[in-house]
Amino acid sequence: MRNEEVEDVVERVALRLGRGLSLEDLDGVLLAYSSNQSHADRVRVNFLLSKRVPADVGAWQLSHGIAAAVRPVVIPANEELGMLGRVCVPLLVRGFRVGYLWVQQDEDEVSATAILAQLPGVRDELDLLAALLLDSNTAESEHRRAREQLFLAACTADKAALGAVSEWPEVYQRGPWQVVTVLAAPGALPGAAAPLDAHRDPLAATLVQRSAGLQATIGVDDALFSAGASTHAVLLFRSSTGRASHETVLGRFHDELAKRTGLPPSSVIMGISEPFGAFRHLADAYRQSRVAAQASAVDPALGQLVDVRAAGVYQLLSGLGAEPPGSVFYRLLREHDRVHGKTGLLLPVLELLYDNDGAVADVAERLHLHRSSVYNRLGKIRALTGADPLSGRVRLELHLALKAARWATRPRL
Template structure:
């Protein structure tokens, strides 16, 4: 009869004469053997929590455990109440599935015992792989249903019913979509935050009951659907309001906190996360509408200055018009014909930066000059020159509105990319060289694929 993961771990612990703990690659507890020998606070805490604490994960980061391919002896950490350990990677065909941990407080674990642990880790890897394959069918069906739900397919209603009938979401609640989008660091390397987002979702599930969360995670972004009844206050997001377990603001704040920590602790290329929160929909079938709003909100956080890195659709205001226009792709209307001619002229970039700053501060010349470090005479010359080239009149309120809207849409579509922040509170994204800035309003299609 095939042994279970627990039986394999118990047998291994008996053979080496010390208790063993098996964790997955995200440091979540899978199994642990019986113990009657010395334990430490970290071992007891991880068994109670079912995962390693944030402090322990942060300290272990310096040992590059995700790249570990052979047993490693780790020193103790008295500050964490952590004794010395031996860590054995659980590998299958070079892929890391987890780690087996043994406390070795007096360094008495012999080479032959470590070799036994390596053999046991191979057996555990095969067992974990088979368990993963066994659950892949249901996971694939769930992913297929999520793809349909987040598309404009006529099969959305059927997908929603199947998810509700299977108990993944509550039929009595509405739904809100949250998009977490990775943003590359200063060097513009490709973003890979899939593992970090998977860890975030796993951590969130520990504090939510079944039926409150659906997710679709990809390499550079994730989509979460949160159950949300009519009493949930979507306006509480980001305001620190604490009411009950079902409070949407509290849940989104927690998700953002976990995602930032997980991305920061990952060993991949430097990246950050922007978040978009869509509006609530009464029915799961309508989650696609909330998803589109969340996606456009994340785009706004990524590309428009001054909005912050967590943007709610309900608070975008005039920027809702900006992102909706930008999302039209090739059908984006020309908001201001005179300015459109300047967007294709590299020599006009200083004039456009000056105009955007001037309009952002409601035509305050003194503040514009200060932000751009310009003499007032130089500022007036630039504005007059722009009026001539764009065939506009900055004394006209309608012209100012059209110019301002045109510049913001151009930012979203990549037609206009300032060389540096034109605001003191601009995001780092706008400070990237033009070659490293995104040139599409949507960083991923409506339903992304691997």
């Protein structure tokens, strides 16, 4: 971090405002503070000494919505904490949250009105401060950005990039490896809006993915490298039989996305490739990890952490380019469900039945139905299609059509 330049800007803003300032990162760690202030409350004194926001103070500040704010937030005084009122100024670049600047009220001020009136006058300095923090962010340094681009090129089978990345110290002779794709997915309902809009601002989305991927893997020995694209993050792992490291990264990734976007995604999912021992297979492994993640996105029953082997029929569909299926039986049942709405749940019953090896009792329990209701719906399906949905060929057709319909809603990576 360019500490001196950041500290100079903080001092300059403090002088213009005539107030004490402190600058912290997204984790509540002190980055810089101003030297001039007529009075510092107990919270400020402790913060400057410990360099980190205490848990109780952090909880009080977060309770006022600073993690999602895009404009200054007034934080009222808290006598129990020994805290005067202050204003939190979120620092953002292209929607990417990089830190918080805190402006403390004076002892005799009963409101933050004067501070809010002063802030427009230092807008340029605040923008500069945000840009400095972004530039100093490890995930956005020029060196890091170049390495990520080279890694992503290797993932697309670029021969020169493959050769270069395979010689990196963190990669060389550390196989077998696995490729992992991590993304914020829509909720359980296919077609729900994704929490990160990569189409509206791909640059900002890429910044979020890069930083979340890097921060989520710090200190995880099995995670060798991370890179961010606009829709997802790509991680290189050392292959392992267990999934403890993957679960750790998955949880951290979720937290990092929430911290940087202000809104936690409905779910974060991870697709894992097969292990590979020759680095020339990196691109194949990357494709496998994408398919596994996409399968989880369209079929939440698979879970949030999915090995490509668990993706089942979606592995086949990924190679066929299958979009909404052309099955006549499927179209008949879909039209029936569309017309009858919640009273015509034929396809959900059928899919659960296929996924549960024909166990009617399990389907009835999952859907809170009596077994006779399940049998009645199977009878309705027979009547509509003129075929037995449990017979071999019809079952294969309908089960594949159901999964193809899900696959058509996958996130495009």
